[in-house]
Amino acid sequence: MTHTKGTGLPVLLPLQATAPRTAGLNLSAWHGVVLAGTLLFYAAAADAAAGPAVPSVAATIWKWTPLLAQGFALNIAISFLAMAIGTIAGVPLGLCQVSLLLPVRAPSWFTTQFFRNSPWLVLLFYCMLLLPFQIEIGGTTIPLPGWFKSTIGLSLPVMANVSELVRGAVRSIPFGQWEAAESLAYTRRQTLWLVILPQCVKRITPPWMNLYAILTTSTPLCAVVGVSEAMTLTGNILNAEGRTDLLIPMYLYLLLWFFAYCYPIARATIALEKRFQVQ
Amino acid sequence: MTPRKPDQPLVEMRDVHKTFGRLEVLKGLSLNVMKREVICIIGPSGSGKSTLLRCVNALIPIDRGSILVEGQEVNDPKLDKLALRRKVGMVFQQYNLFPHKTALDNIMMAPIHVLKRDRREVEAQARALIRKVRLEGKEASYPGELSGGQQQRIAIARSLAMNPDIMLFDEVTAALDPETVKDVLVTIRQLAEEGMTCVIVTHEMGFAREVADQIYFTDKGVLVEHGRPKEFFANPRDPRTRQFLDQIL
Numbered sequence: 124m125t126h127t128k129g130t131g132l133p134v135l136l137p138l139q140a141t142a143p144r145t146a147g148l149n150l151s152a153w154h155g156v157v158l159a160g161t162l163l164f165y166a167a168a169a170d171a172a173a174g175p176a177v178p179s180v181a182a183t184i185w186k187w188t189p190l191l192a193q194g195f196a197l198n199i200a201i202s203f204l205a206m207a208i209g210t211i212a213g214v215p216l217g218l219c220q221v222s223l224l225l226p227v228r229a230p231s232w233f234t235t236q237f238f239r240n241s242p243w244l245v246l247l248f249y250c251m252l253l254l255p256f257q258i259e260i261g262g263t264t265i266p267l268p269g270w271f272k273s274t275i276g277l278s279l280p281v282m283a284n285v286s287e288l289v290r291g292a293v294r295s296i297p298f299g300q301w302e303a304a305e306s307l308a309y310t311r312r313q314t315l316w317l318v319i320l321p322q323c324v325k326r327i328t329p330p331w332m333n334l335y336a337i338l339t340t341s342t343p344l345c346a347v348v349g350v351s352e353a354m355t356l357t358g359n360i361l362n363a364e365g366r367t368d369l370l371i372p373m374y375l376y377l378l379l380w381f382f383a384y385c386y387p388i389a390r391a392t393i394a395l396e397k398r399f400q401v402q
Numbered sequence: 403m404t405p406r407k408p409d410q411p412l413v414e415m416r417d418v419h420k421t422f423g424r425l426e427v428l429k430g431l432s433l434n435v436m437k438r439e440v441i442c443i444i445g446p447s448g449s450g451k452s453t454l455l456r457c458v459n460a461l462i463p464i465d466r467g468s469i470l471v472e473g474q475e476v477n478d479p480k481l482d483k484l485a486l487r488r489k490v491g492m493v494f495q496q497y498n499l500f501p502h503k504t505a506l507d508n509i510m511m512a513p514i515h516v517l518k519r520d521r522r523e524v525e526a527q528a529r530a531l532i533r534k535v536r537l538e539g540k541e542a543s544y545p546g547e548l549s550g551g552q553q554q555r556i557a558i559a560r561s562l563a564m565n566p567d568i569m570l571f572d573e574v575t576a577a578l579d580p581e582t583v584k585d586v587l588v589t590i591r592q593l594a595e596e597g598m599t600c601v602i603v604t605h606e607m608g609f610a611r612e613v614a615d616q617i618y619f620t621d622k623g624v625l626v627e628h629g630r631p632k633e634f635f636a637n638p639r640d641p642r643t644r645q646f647l648d649q650i651l
Contacts, residue, residue, distance in 0.1 A: 303498035303557075306459055307512040307564060308487035317515060321502045 150389040155382050162375040169368035180372050187360045194353035195380050198342040204274045206335050209281025217289025238283035244344055250276030251348045273345040284334050292323035329396040336385045412437045412568055412599050419466035420453055427453045429623035440594040442602045442610035445620040451603040455570045459490040491561030495573040497553040499545040505556045506541040509563045531559035535589050551582025555589050568599040611635055619643050
């Protein structure tokens with residue numbers, strides 16, 4: 124609703140809340156160019172300093188690439204799973220936040236705020252330490268590996284952010300939509316599922332993708348709790364090589380991997396935002 | 403529900419009071435709408451006209467007084483609001499079409515999901531309604547692709563698809579470009595001529611004079627005066643009415 128001129132309804136002005144935006148990654152192509160350029164520069168400088176006796180930086184990096192790719196695959200797997208769990212839990216939590224019943228609304232609001240405002244690393248440690256090594260269901264023992272526990276840890280803030288996206292999107296739908304549906308004798312549930320939520324999907328998709336990119340770039344946090352993902356492996360590689368001249372190129376190389384993965388997502392998010400704005 | 407006498411009003415408002423916070427919007431308003439009657443409510447902005455309409459279909463609960471719609475008390479905590487709203491159609495200033503649905507779907511949704519009617523039958527009715535509001539060919543258009551006047555006529559068709567007994571119009575031309583106002587008014591006049599009971603809140607004095615059986619003038623939450631259009635516009639009795647008409651005409 125753009126204006127309410129002359130309705131004589133001061134208290135029925137539409138809620139002008141907009142969907143909260145997660146802090147953006149704002150990746151641009153030149154970030155990648157700078158990363159790649161710096162990598163080449165350091166590699167060349169390191170080679171010049173080391174002389175012909177040792178294998179070149181490029182050759183060393185190439186040698187370890189398959190292992191790094193394995194680690195990176197785990198990062199992607201963790202990000203996928205944490206996003207899925209976080210979304211599946213976060214959407215109902217967000218819907219509870221717009222419930223008319225205070226006993227439903229209040230705890231879901233508290234849960235959302237608690238996990239949204241906790242540092243991700245702290246949540247990660249909590250999950251690592253509090254979840255058991257294994258669980259027994261009906262006599263069968265199911266092990267809970269570290270990567271799975273840290274996935275749960277990462278899915279908690281995702282859940283809270285998704286919940287907040289859903290709440291914000293529902294609130295951002297003009298009040299007139301509710302009124303129109305109500306006047307057509309829709310129940311509240313019908314209004315929500317047939318009128319409000321379908322309109323929310325469009326509004327949520329870009330910030331949801333942005334949240335995914337942020338989650339992906341946060342998966343190296345799992346290195347701190349001992350998961351063998353790309354960050355941990357890069358450390359292991361550097362230890363094995365024992366060459367200080369590799370330090371900067373190796374980490375730059377890892378950065379490039381994340382950039383190559385997240386940049387297309389950032390571009391797609393912007394493209395979607397623009398498309399939805401037009402309509 | 404008591405059986406209705408034939409001469410009983412379709413809508414009967416008695417001493418309706420409504421306060422928003424400290425602002426008293428309706429201060430004891432009473433009016434009747436007979437079956438097949440068309441009434442226009444006019445008055446300055448903020449005089450409670452839109453609020454009054456929203457009280458009729460229980461979008462806004464009233465504080466004191468009584469509103470009977472077809473003999474059913476609206477100001478009753480046990481009221482079946484959904485049953486009431488199925489009988490009362492409403493059209494809004496901002497059209498409020500559902501932007502994610504085509505014109506045809508906007509019209510079909512409520513009969514299918516609320517009245518649980520057969521989809522094919524509803525579609526036939528919806529297409530007929532689109533012809534009635536003279537928008538053939540716009541069935542598959544989304545609201546964003548239609549002009550304001552076209553959207554408003556689809557909104558009218560959407561309400562009519564519920565087969566209401568009464569239609570409420572809340573300043574339905576106030577947000578429109580002047581050149582599209584006429585199409586909407588023609589549609590409403592056609593409904594009125596077909597015998598639809600209509601309560602119209604409007605600033606279009608020419609239209610009100612032409613279409614209304616009764617004109618009600620409200621100011622600051624009270625009903626100042628009412629009468630048949632000819633007498634009302636020719637000899638307004640109350641000084642407030644005269645002042646308002648002088649400003650607007």
